[in-house]
Amino acid sequence: xxxKSPFGKVSAEIxxxxxxxxxxNHVLTGDGLxxxxxxxxLGGKSFPPEVAVRPATSDEVSAILKIAERNMIPVTPRGSxxxxxxxxxxxxxxIVLSLERMNKxxxxxxxxxxAYVEAGVTLADLLKAxxxxxxxxxxxxxxxxxxxxxxxxTNAGGMRAVKDGVTRNxxxxxxxxxxxxxxxxxxxxxxxxxxAYDLTQLLIGTEGTMAVITRVLxxxxxxxGKTEILFIPFHSLHDAISCVPxxxxxxLLPAGIEFMEQDIVRITEQYSGTTxxxxxxxxxxxxxxxxxxxxxxxxxxxxxxxxxxxxxxxxIFLPGTERAKRNLMEFREKIYYALQSxxxxxxxxxxxxxxxxxxxxxxxxxxxxxxxxxxxxLGHAGDGNVHICLMGKDPDGTLYGKTKxxxxxxxxxxxxxxxxxxxxxxxxxxxxxxxxxxxDESKVNLMKRIKKAFDPNGIMNxxxxxxxx
Amino acid sequence: xxxKSPFGKVSAEIxxxxxxxxxxNHVLTGDGLxxxxxxxxLGGKSFPPEVAVRPATSDEVSAILKIAERNMIPVTPRGSxxxxxxxxxxxxxxIVLSLERMNKxxxxxxxxxxAYVEAGVTLADLLKAxxxxxxxxxxxxxxxxxxxxxxxxTNAGGMRAVKDGVTRNxxxxxxxxxxxxxxxxxxxxxxxxxxAYDLTQLLIGTEGTMAVITRVLxxxxxxxGKTEILFIPFHSLHDAISCVPxxxxxxLLPAGIEFMEQDIVRITEQYSGTTxxxxxxxxxxxxxxxxxxxxxxxxxxxxxxxxxxxxxxxxIFLPGTERAKRNLMEFREKIYYALQSxxxxxxxxxxxxxxxxxxxxxxxxxxxxxxxxxxxxLGHAGDGNVHICLMGKDPDGTLYGKTKxxxxxxxxxxxxxxxxxxxxxxxxxxxxxxxxxxxDESKVNLMKRIKKAFDPNGIMNxxxxxxxx
Numbered sequence: 001x002x003x004k005s006p007f008g009k010v011s012a013e014i015x016x017x018x019x020x021x022x023x024x025n026h027v028l029t030g031d032g033l034x035x036x037x038x039x040x041x042l043g044g045k046s047f048p049p050e051v052a053v054r055p056a057t058s059d060e061v062s063a064i065l066k067i068a069e070r071n072m073i074p075v076t077p078r079g080s081x082x083x084x085x086x087x088x089x090x091x092x093x094x095i096v097l098s099l100e101r102m103n104k105x106x107x108x109x110x111x112x113x114x115a116y117v118e119a120g121v122t123l124a125d126l127l128k129a130x131x132x133x134x135x136x137x138x139x140x141x142x143x144x145x146x147x148x149x150x151x152x153x154t155n156a157g158g159m160r161a162v163k164d165g166v167t168r169n170x171x172x173x174x175x176x177x178x179x180x181x182x183x184x185x186x187x188x189x190x191x192x193x194x195x196a197y198d199l200t201q202l203l204i205g206t207e208g209t210m211a212v213i214t215r216v217l218x219x220x221x222x223x224x225g226k227t228e229i230l231f232i233p234f235h236s237l238h239d240a241i242s243c244v245p246x247x248x249x250x251x252l253l254p255a256g257i258e259f260m261e262q263d264i265v266r267i268t269e270q271y272s273g274t275t276x277x278x279x280x281x282x283x284x285x286x287x288x289x290x291x292x293x294x295x296x297x298x299x300x301x302x303x304x305x306x307x308x309x310x311x312x313x314x315x316i317f318l319p320g321t322e323r324a325k326r327n328l329m330e331f332r333e334k335i336y337y338a339l340q341s342x343x344x345x346x347x348x349x350x351x352x353x354x355x356x357x358x359x360x361x362x363x364x365x366x367x368x369x370x371x372x373x374x375x376x377x378l379g380h381a382g383d384g385n386v387h388i389c390l391m392g393k394d395p396d397g398t399l400y401g402k403t404k405x406x407x408x409x410x411x412x413x414x415x416x417x418x419x420x421x422x423x424x425x426x427x428x429x430x431x432x433x434x435x436x437x438x439x440d441e442s443k444v445n446l447m448k449r450i451k452k453a454f455d456p457n458g459i460m461n462x463x464x465x466x467x468x469x
Numbered sequence: 470x471x472x473k474s475p476f477g478k479v480s481a482e483i484x485x486x487x488x489x490x491x492x493x494n495h496v497l498t499g500d501g502l503x504x505x506x507x508x509x510x511l512g513g514k515s516f517p518p519e520v521a522v523r524p525a526t527s528d529e530v531s532a533i534l535k536i537a538e539r540n541m542i543p544v545t546p547r548g549s550x551x552x553x554x555x556x557x558x559x560x561x562x563x564i565v566l567s568l569e570r571m572n573k574x575x576x577x578x579x580x581x582x583x584a585y586v587e588a589g590v591t592l593a594d595l596l597k598a599x600x601x602x603x604x605x606x607x608x609x610x611x612x613x614x615x616x617x618x619x620x621x622x623t624n625a626g627g628m629r630a631v632k633d634g635v636t637r638n639x640x641x642x643x644x645x646x647x648x649x650x651x652x653x654x655x656x657x658x659x660x661x662x663x664x665a666y667d668l669t670q671l672l673i674g675t676e677g678t679m680a681v682i683t684r685v686l687x688x689x690x691x692x693x694g695k696t697e698i699l700f701i702p703f704h705s706l707h708d709a710i711s712c713v714p715x716x717x718x719x720x721l722l723p724a725g726i727e728f729m730e731q732d733i734v735r736i737t738e739q740y741s742g743t744t745x746x747x748x749x750x751x752x753x754x755x756x757x758x759x760x761x762x763x764x765x766x767x768x769x770x771x772x773x774x775x776x777x778x779x780x781x782x783x784x785i786f787l788p789g790t791e792r793a794k795r796n797l798m799e800f801r802e803k804i805y806y807a808l809q810s811x812x813x814x815x816x817x818x819x820x821x822x823x824x825x826x827x828x829x830x831x832x833x834x835x836x837x838x839x840x841x842x843x844x845x846x847l848g849h850a851g852d853g854n855v856h857i858c859l860m861g862k863d864p865d866g867t868l869y870g871k872t873k874x875x876x877x878x879x880x881x882x883x884x885x886x887x888x889x890x891x892x893x894x895x896x897x898x899x900x901x902x903x904x905x906x907x908x909d910e911s912k913v914n915l916m917k918r919i920k921k922a923f924d925p926n927g928i929m930n931x932x933x934x935x936x937x938x
Contacts, residue, residue, distance in 0.1 A: 112823055
């Protein structure tokens with residue numbers, strides 16, 4: 001890959017220029033680079049950059065980008081590196097621009113329900129700070145160590161999309177630095193805007209391929225009221241998934257509806273050393289219900305429960321104590337790490353119309369059987385976002401081609417059912433080869449022209465989203 | 470303007486080509502063109518196009534755009550022509566591409582809560598069709614004759630942004646035709662998407678300057694429950710506006726919070742021949758409260774009422790009957806037409822952070838006094854979107870320069886308070902000269918480069934959003 005690279009190399013002269021911007025302590029070379037070489041992508045290789053630079057201000061980001069642009073050095077922006085698609089892996093070397101020092105919460109505005117934060121602030125720090133002001137940020141992609149800038153760059157989702165939406169729906173404005181070094185500020189503390197093009201919405205989900213996001217203005221909400229969790233075992237995965245569209249068709253809007261198969265439960269129990277109730281059953285729904293008070297919660301539970309019972313539910317388990325609720329949620333959050341440690345080959349992130357989930361999962365299961373690669377599914381049944389885990393260890397790499405063929409078939413099936421290939425992880429490096437399954441040539445070319453409007457020389461996170469030309 | 474036009478003229482040969490695409494009956498020249506010459510912009514002049522073309526399909530739109538692109542003919546897309554900023558006025562002549570015949574509701578999906586409609590479908594027809602399926606589309610910009618394509622092109626807002634957001638928040642996907650004739654389809658029946666760039670969100674609010682929107686996939690919701698309206702007179706405008714941030718700070722979320730001054734009431738009463746209660750008072754809030762049932766409504770009213778009373782409200786009027794509620798809402802909807810008929814010179818559409826409304830309105834009132842142009846204000850207090858009406862008749866055009874100076878000062882003040890210059894009307898032709906007050910050179914140039922990625926020859930609705938070069 002590097003032999004045909006159009007990019008320049010990071011010379012000693014360039015290192016000196018970078019040090020003049022951020023100080024020598026924040027220009028990392030040598031051993032420390034392994035920490036900037038990859039993210040949490042399953043089976044992702046390490047791509048150590050030539051240098052990692054840690055600016056403290058937007059002006060420093062601007063100066064770094066000017067140096068990179070002048071010398072045609074590829075730049076890979078990095079938040080916390082918790083992404084799942086290799087978006088933060090500097091596959092062409094060059095500069096990793098780490099936002100880790102830009103971790104200040106600049107303002108929490110209680111009158112306008114907004115938070116203005118630097119891109120390197122973690123979700124955990126944001127949640128703590130807004131809670132202290134009696135407010136809440138509802139989008140939770142399942143990893144509290146993730147950086148807000150990364151959440152924005154991937155349009156991170158999570159369990160709560162069915163009710164609250166995704167990161168995109170809570171970003172009111174951005175500060176971003178173009179490769180030219182220009183610092184632009186977009187949006188503001190308002191929901192309504194018909195003033196020219198919406199650069200905020202355009203930049204969300206672009207995975208660092210257009211600009212470096214340096215600050216984020218987020219919309220906040222009042223703190224959630226009461227929460228209850230229903231954990232519901234089913235005789236079959238089909239029954240579990242099929243009852244979800246029925247719940248939603250009735251206009252009910254739980255904060256989250258998750259499904260998982262028995263195999264996931266087993267693997268996660270092994271990994272975490274904990275057990276969960278009804279573990280012997282085939283499939284499960286985990287439904288999160290929120291309301292202002294007990295009555296509202298009870299009304300929702302009274303409406304949801306009979307739908308589940310008449311669709312093959314075996315029982316409905318209410319954890320009762322706060323501790324038991326937390327255990328269940330923590331169990332859910334550990335699934336990805338359990339799968340990672342178990343040796344999952346790859347994980348799909350397809351989203352389909354919620355009415356098509358059962359059909360999609362059944363068709364994929366069959367493809368797994370046909371290919372000889374075991375498949376386990378889980379996901380966000382309420383919003384149609386299905387994660388399909390291709391299981392098995394692949395020490396000698398022989399499964400790689402087969403895995404990729406199966407992943408391609410999964411993506412193609414999702415698109416055929418009216419969905420698309422990534423619901424929340426982003427394409428990054430992991431899924432870039434599948435983009436053309438979801439977007440025809442006109443669209444891909446249009447996107448590349450839009451990227452050029454920001455990044456004429458192609459130095460911003462090259463090799464991501466789009467496959468090799 | 471036309472003498473320096475870079476554009477070609479619509480020749481007889483081009484007319485014949487257009488007729489070959491849509492049929493002679495749908496290629497209008499001569500007298501009928503006056504109907505395609507302007508929209509509802511206050512004081513907007515007529516700009517008859519050279520030809521108006523009425524395609525019936527996306528393929529026909531594609532063929533028309535190819536003809537236009539080949540001959541460098543400017544194209545102005547048009548829905549119902551109810552816009553307020555001259556966006557549909559073909560100021561360079563050329564082709565008006567009217568979507569009026571593309572008025573089919575293609576699908577209402579009760580399982581996924583979506584509607585897929587052609588761009589020329591009116592809001593009234595959409596609302597009727599979704600209601601028949603037991604569903605609802607909550608964004609209501611106050612003009613049921615508007616076309617959905619136009620709602621999308623301007624990111625139309627309305628009274629309900631405080632709770633439900635704006636058009637942007639309910640568009641899941643689009644079909645659009647580029648000037649190259651390429652037809653692209655974006656998004657789908659899902660909320661979560663991290664698959665490359667979000668062309669849906671990018672196209673919303675671009676006022677026909679990038680592509681022609683031909684189909685829209687909308688998100689629907691369950692029908693609203695009960696609605697109650699509180700109509701609240703205050704001793705002063707200051708009191709009325711000041712109590713709004715307090716309501717919202719408490720986490721209450723009415724479906725709408727409107728404010729208006731006595732002068733507006735008087736003008737609208739004259740225009741409509743109706744009267745409203747408490748008309749003798751200085752200022753009013755109209756608060757729309759929604760809930761699943763009477764209890765939820767009562768809870769909200771119980772929380773809102775004391776805040777208003779302790780902030781200078783004189784009384785709280787509940788219309789009681791459905792008829793009385795409808796009268797009040799209809800009164801509110803007539804305001805724009807009353808202002809138009811009264812001879813309002815211009816109307817501002819500034820949005821500011823909701824906490825800054827009182828400061829903004831007071832500062833603007835003073836500017837009105839200083840300039841000698843009477844000012845009346847009304848607007849969406851819940852979301853910070855303030856309409857400022859510059860009043861007076863201007864038969865000889867002598868007020869034009871002064872009006873523009875005042876409008877500039879109003880926009881500048883809105884931006885200084887953290888807002889922007891158009892909350893819901895769009896810039897179109899009416900506000901294009903103010904764009905640079907809200908966006909610096911870097912941003913404007915970036916937007917122009919993005920436009921070029923869609924429209925390299927600049928034929929799409931030229932002279933809109935951006936001022937003259």
